[in-house]
Amino acid sequence: METARGKLGTVADYFGVFGGRFVGETLRPALDQLEEEFALAWADPVFREELDAAGKTFVGRPTPLLYAGNATRAQGGAKIYVKLEGLAQTGAHKINNAMGQALLAKRLGKKRVIAETGAGQHGLASAAACARLGLSCRVYMGSLDMARQHPNVFAMEMLGAEVIPVETGSRTLKDAINAALRDWSANYPGTHYLIGSALGPSPFPEMVRRFQSVVGEETRAQMRETGADFAALVACVGGGSNAIGFFSPFLDQPLPRLIGVEAGGRGDGPGDNAVRMAGAVSRIGVAHGYKSRFLMNGDGQLMPTHSISAGLDYPGIGPQLASLGDSGRLEFTSASDGEALDALRFFARNEGIIFALESAHAAAAALRLARELDPGRALAVNMSGRGDKDIFITAKALDRDNWLSFLESEIAHA
Amino acid sequence: MPDRKLMAHLVAGYPDLETSRDIALALAEGGADFLEIQFPFSDPSADGPRIERACHAALAAGFTVSSGFELAGELAGKLAIPLFIMTYASLATAKGSGDFATKAAAAGVRGIIVPDLPPDYDEGLYDAGGRAGLAVVPVVAPGISEARLDLLRRLRPEYVYTALRLGVTGRESRLDSGNREYLARIGSLGAKIVAGFGVRSSEQFLALSGQVHAVAVGTFFLDCLEKAGGKPAALIRAVAGLKGGGFR
Numbered sequence: 142m143e144t145a146r147g148k149l150g151t152v153a154d155y156f157g158v159f160g161g162r163f164v165g166e167t168l169r170p171a172l173d174q175l176e177e178e179f180a181l182a183w184a185d186p187v188f189r190e191e192l193d194a195a196g197k198t199f200v201g202r203p204t205p206l207l208y209a210g211n212a213t214r215a216q217g218g219a220k221i222y223v224k225l226e227g228l229a230q231t232g233a234h235k236i237n238n239a240m241g242q243a244l245l246a247k248r249l250g251k252k253r254v255i256a257e258t259g260a261g262q263h264g265l266a267s268a269a270a271c272a273r274l275g276l277s278c279r280v281y282m283g284s285l286d287m288a289r290q291h292p293n294v295f296a297m298e299m300l301g302a303e304v305i306p307v308e309t310g311s312r313t314l315k316d317a318i319n320a321a322l323r324d325w326s327a328n329y330p331g332t333h334y335l336i337g338s339a340l341g342p343s344p345f346p347e348m349v350r351r352f353q354s355v356v357g358e359e360t361r362a363q364m365r366e367t368g369a370d371f372a373a374l375v376a377c378v379g380g381g382s383n384a385i386g387f388f389s390p391f392l393d394q395p396l397p398r399l400i401g402v403e404a405g406g407r408g409d410g411p412g413d414n415a416v417r418m419a420g421a422v423s424r425i426g427v428a429h430g431y432k433s434r435f436l437m438n439g440d441g442q443l444m445p446t447h448s449i450s451a452g453l454d455y456p457g458i459g460p461q462l463a464s465l466g467d468s469g470r471l472e473f474t475s476a477s478d479g480e481a482l483d484a485l486r487f488f489a490r491n492e493g494i495i496f497a498l499e500s501a502h503a504a505a506a507a508l509r510l511a512r513e514l515d516p517g518r519a520l521a522v523n524m525s526g527r528g529d530k531d532i533f534i535t536a537k538a539l540d541r542d543n544w545l546s547f548l549e550s551e552i553a554h555a
Numbered sequence: 556m557p558d559r560k561l562m563a564h565l566v567a568g569y570p571d572l573e574t575s576r577d578i579a580l581a582l583a584e585g586g587a588d589f590l591e592i593q594f595p596f597s598d599p600s601a602d603g604p605r606i607e608r609a610c611h612a613a614l615a616a617g618f619t620v621s622s623g624f625e626l627a628g629e630l631a632g633k634l635a636i637p638l639f640i641m642t643y644a645s646l647a648t649a650k651g652s653g654d655f656a657t658k659a660a661a662a663g664v665r666g667i668i669v670p671d672l673p674p675d676y677d678e679g680l681y682d683a684g685g686r687a688g689l690a691v692v693p694v695v696a697p698g699i700s701e702a703r704l705d706l707l708r709r710l711r712p713e714y715v716y717t718a719l720r721l722g723v724t725g726r727e728s729r730l731d732s733g734n735r736e737y738l739a740r741i742g743s744l745g746a747k748i749v750a751g752f753g754v755r756s757s758e759q760f761l762a763l764s765g766q767v768h769a770v771a772v773g774t775f776f777l778d779c780l781e782k783a784g785g786k787p788a789a790l791i792r793a794v795a796g797l798k799g800g801g802f803r
Contacts, residue, residue: 161676162676163644163671163672163673163676164671164673165601165670165671165673165694165696166670166673166693166694166695166696166698166699166703167601167696167698167718169673169696169699169700169703170698170699170700173700309604309607309608309611310597310598310607310611315598316598318598318600319598319599319600319607322600323600323601323603326601424649426645426648426649427644427645427648427671427672427678428598428643428644428645429598429600430671432678435645437645437649439649439650440619440620440646440649441596441620441643441645441646441647441648441649442596442597442614442645442646443597443598443645
């Protein structure tokens with residue numbers, strides 16, 4: 142890329158046939174500016190030092206790679222390692238991207254940040270990054286998600302963010318994206334849209350991958366220190382930002398196996414899951430500003446999805462992951478709501494760690510895979526988030542009666 | 556003095572297919588010079604909440620793309636005015652942009668408007684439209700760069716569509732100097748300019764229609780329809796009033 146200020150590395154636009162910048166002219170100047178400014182920032186050692194410092198002193202980097210010895214012994218098979226990304230500030234990998242983009246917004250002189258959120262994890266990370274950097278933050282969230290994830294709404298508001306309920310459509314993540322895009326169209330000169338996953342119009346997919354690649358870079362170094370023979374890396378895939386960041390340093394080599402785990406939900410029927418890649422039902426289409434594989438009908442209408450984890454409940458997948466799936470570098474599988482809950486309990490009892498429901502899908506697939514692999518091998522699974530946020534869902538699913546009595550007593554004493 | 560032309564917008568299939576046909580006929584009878592028929596998409600991020608709700612209602616009532624083309628074909632057979640289909644990339648590319656353009660041309664429409672398929676990310680729509688004899692209408696916006704205007708100029712579009720925010724002072728609608736300068740810039744494309752301003756009164760319509768080839772009006776008609784208890788016939792007077800000075 143040639144700019145007035147010098148020659149820079151390019152920011153990827155397409156990944157195979159997927160990606161692109163499918164937006165109206167209202168958003169075009171904002172994206173063109175963002176591409177140029179991101180390339181400049183990434184090439185600027187001062188920006189990179191600022192990003193690293195924020196990682197060390199605020200986010201909590203590096204996060205550990207845990208040898209899950211008890212879990213390995215309990216089930217037999219390959220050694221299981223867990224990247225404890227859920228120990229990061231605000232409880233998930235989302236903060237890596239939120240902090241990176243908030244620093245970029247500040248560099249751009251934009252004082253207002255908007256974000257979309259599904260489960261609330263990205264909204265929480267954005268709210269924290271903005272509070273830390275003195276930026277105003279508005280988070281769009283489907284009203285159905287707000288009802289399901291009230292603790293995160295409370296936390297975002299405590300961090301000073303304004304949470305706006307989105308009442309249109311399915312009142313979930315995809316509708317929050319639409320609302321954020323609408324806001325950005327009208328306000329881009331002073332506003333940065335802090336998108337939460339490696340999707341949307343370019344340069345977002347490539348930019349988010351780079352901000353998340355720190356997870357994979359750390360993991361690669363930590364894997365070397367273990368001396369173990371890693372056969373595979375496993376990560377859950379909603380939009381895919383934790384997966385693409387985790388896999389990032391390994392994409393240009395044939396091994397280890399890279400395995401993306403989608404939400405198998407409550408069954409194979411339409412609307413019962415969010416399986417875009419592991420099944421045969423997704424279609425190539427263009428929505429939310431990018432070309433990829435989507436759960437859509439023959440007319441191009443996006444379809445409803447289901448997962449016990451709000452963060453995997455989205456009809457599209459980041460364009461680079463779709464491309465890597467089609468080329469065969471990535472393998473995709475799925476885990477059901479029930480398998481995710483089982484894996485959650487298994488790691489809690491055996492290792493003292495509580496996976497986020499999203500990441501528990503990866504844990505479930507990792508357990509399956511470890512059983513198939515030789516005990517001399519190893520695999521690493523990304524615990525992209527920790528499960529504190531899910532207590533209202535997991536407690537209801539795993540310990541219903543006690544949980545309901547607790548809630549009743551809370552109301553009685555409120 | 557240029558003609559005072561009106562492009563009237565409707566959502567195909569809203570509130571249901573039959574009624575949307577009657578709405579289209581009423582808009583034409585009232586004196587609309589063009590119809591913009593929006594094929595509803597589940598995620599219409601370039602529309603406001605009013606039109607988004609109409610799109611979701613149309614989908615819930617069973618709208619399909621093939622029923623949309625049937626509607627367009629029926630209207631093209633009955634009406635002498637040019638029809639345009641507006642939709643989103645997802646629908647326009649689901650079976651390939653060539654398929655969409657061919658079917659639109661077969662239905663007898665004059666052109667197609669797809670805001671999220673700009674010329675450099677068009678999935679072949681401009682070529683396919685050209686082959687099918689359709690006007691593919693670029694959607695532009697204030698803030699567009701000279702480089703992008705040059706890109707559009709090379710396409711020699713017959714129409715160009717833009718939305719503008721008005722500097723409304725009291726009851727008088729005037730274009731501020733920024734908007735006038737912007738219209739002059741896109742005027743350099745040599746295309747007929749269709750502009751949406753959020754017009755809600757004939758005073759606004761009359762003040763603005765001289766500045767462009769046609770004024771696009773959409774949300775106003777949804778409101779009229781609602782006030783009339785959903786009766787399409789009310790739109791005959793609404794259009795006539797807007798063009799003739801009846802709505803203040």
